[in-house]
Amino acid sequence: MGAPKKQRKKYSTASHPWQKARIEEELILLKEYGLKNKTEIYKMRSILKGFADQAKNLITSKTKQAEKERIALLNKLSNLGLITKTGNVDDILDLSINDIMDRRLQTLIYKKAMTRSIKQARQFIVHEHINVGNKKITNPSYLVPVEDEQSISFVANSKLADSEHPEREILVKKTKKPKKISKRFDRK
Numbered sequence: 001m002g003a004p005k006k007q008r009k010k011y012s013t014a015s016h017p018w019q020k021a022r023i024e025e026e027l028i029l030l031k032e033y034g035l036k037n038k039t040e041i042y043k044m045r046s047i048l049k050g051f052a053d054q055a056k057n058l059i060t061s062k063t064k065q066a067e068k069e070r071i072a073l074l075n076k077l078s079n080l081g082l083i084t085k086t087g088n089v090d091d092i093l094d095l096s097i098n099d100i101m102d103r104r105l106q107t108l109i110y111k112k113a114m115t116r117s118i119k120q121a122r123q124f125i126v127h128e129h130i131n132v133g134n135k136k137i138t139n140p141s142y143l144v145p146v147e148d149e150q151s152i153s154f155v156a157n158s159k160l161a162d163s164e165h166p167e168r169e170i171l172v173k174k175t176k177k178p179k180k181i182s183k184r185f186d187r188k
Helices: 020-033 038-060 064-079 089-093 097-101 105-111 118-126 146-151 166-175
Strands: 130-132 152-154
Touching (some): 020 097, 038 064, 038 097, 105 118, 105 152, 146 152
């Protein structure tokens, strides 16, 4: 079992430390999704690898228990929005790291235009300003189920919940579309 104070790693790192293509891909992911460090990429890859390994085992197995596990896995991934409701086990093997990164709470808050930047989304989550449903979530890598995606909001007693907060005013101005300026001198 091990000591409860000494937790096991929940991810595995790259097998070779100096692969240029992998390093460049990770740097792009770090910037695009506003991650703290590469450990978050490794954790998401490990989650994805766990889903893929489970799918591979279920493809080869033909028992009643395997059928129950197949249905449970498909339901779980469709609830997370990673595959469609009508998807099959082969669709799980087609998932990429971007698919799972798009389901993170930090990314969804930024895409809903609740923050100016992806880094600010992380800050709001860590500083306990975000609710999912009626739960306060402080983990930026929380995978948001599809049914809870609409219930992402600011905590009621947070200063950011006030629509008059200076940060919210900036966001409202940012989301308004600018008027189109007509061109006087059209070239033909």
